[in-house]
Amino acid sequence: MGSLGNYVIRRILFAIPVIIAVSVITFLITNAAGNPLQIVKLGTKSMTASQLASLEAYFHLNQPIYIRYFLWLNDFIHGNLGVSLYSGSVSARIVPWIGTTLELQIPALFLALLIGVPIGIYSARHQYSKGDYAITSAAIFGISMPTFWIGIMLIIVFSYYLHWLPAFGAISAYPPYWWGSTFTDAIAHAILPLSVLTFVSIATITRLTRVNMLEVLRQDYILAARASGLSDRTVIYKHALKNAITPVLTIVGLSFGTLLAGAPALETTFSWPGLGFAFVNAATSLDLPTVLGITMIITLMVLAANIITDLAYAFLDPRVRIT
């Protein structure tokens, strides 16, 4: 597959200017006051003069900004994401954060595809039926709700009112553990945020699948397939779905970025210690090096997801590789 290999290389090469542009934008905005320590002083913490001096030396604040940028970039490429103003190395803590966020995002995406695609297909096949109207109404409600607010409502009902599930955190810090062991404890903590995320994703995926399926079902080749006597099920699952699914996959891959970006509010609601929560805490306390590090990591993850989606699309649809 020579052309696929070429496509991969082209995509990755194209990603590099994007990463650089994002890093420049983020670096500039976090250094916007000219001096990150100035911003900290606007904030809360007070430091001794020698602490300030050593921080100044560490962040090279006596250098002009473009030199600081390249010093930072050099560090970043070597895996040093910087040092938080309050709590140590960012690189040391970023991997657990990533893991905790992905612990929610990946199962949610998977479940949403598993549930949402069949529902979307059903809705498209039975357009204008009562079931279709019910599904489309529920879906449009789903995309109109703020994700984190759904989380708050679920916390009120299932945690404070019914006491069935825990409200905060990813695990209990000390016994008693929910439902017996630390493993079931982790599961119990994950159920509510996972449900919220899955529900919202299902709403989007159902709408997308339905629209694309409707579009595909009107095509001539579907009519031809039906006319040549193929059963409805074969027509739908062998011919229509393949063509309807590619735009859905693209949107899903791209929306991985949106999902990841929606993490801040949802994770804050549940105090779920992932990337989003860390970002919000760092931004609130003006811990700008951490903010910079996390933003870059999230950008890289989104880029990776986009490239993988592009590759999957190119794999499924050979016409794409030529462009």
Place this chain on the structure above:
Amino acid sequence: MAWRRFRKNKSALIGAAIVGFFVFISVYGVFFAPYPPRSFYCLFNGCANLPPFTNWAHPLGTETSGIDVFSEILHGALGDLYVGVAATAISVAIGLLIGALAGYKGGPAGALLLGTTQIFFVLPVLVIILLFARIGQLLVAQGLGLTLIVVILGIFGWPTIAFVTRGEILRIKELEFVQAARSLGASNTRILFRHILLNVLSPLIVLSSLLVAGNILTEVVISFLGFGDPNTSTWGLLIEEGFSYVRTSWWVALFPGLAVVFAVLGFNLLGDGLADALNPRIRE
């Protein structure tokens, strides 16, 4: 003709009604609201922390800090509508301009547009918006308040509009009636304005409605996380205040959220309805 289709679509009409109601509430709500915005009246008058539906002077309850929920929701409607519509207006203004230039002339505008949309596709936009909002809060916001959020959302919203505008213009440019006009000697500007822009308007109207919905949701997230303006009433701020007391005063988080769902639903239904009315292919 599109209007007739629109009128027949029940959910589109519901959407339009909701949007109209929401606009009405935002503009005139200040006359219905029993208390001024951010007023801690109840703290001094012994009616703080009331549950909803118990006291008809405070139908949706009050916060621990004395703020009346119903009153604040009405005030917040204006804040959210302002952010939603103004940010969309900015995005459309910039996006239409750049998209039109890129589509019609190509060249540097086209390159700028394609480059920027590629970058925006990949950016975790919400994270960057939060970052700008937070830094802006510190550096700029004394006095700007919600306008800062409007500007930030406007700046991050234009690539989608520009991309669609450019696509539509590229498509329409090649249609026969444009070539006919050109062969009759019509100047470029005349062609652009009379023929092309009118046709570009339909997808743009749909996008605008959906963009308002999205901007309201984003604003709610920004305010909820505390990166918005703490002095102006918005629904996100209310939900955040409710969240801190969610164990005891669940109503403070519930009702503003319902208001958000209602408003966003209205704009989404309107957008979907307009899309159906203006594009007959899907609804044949």
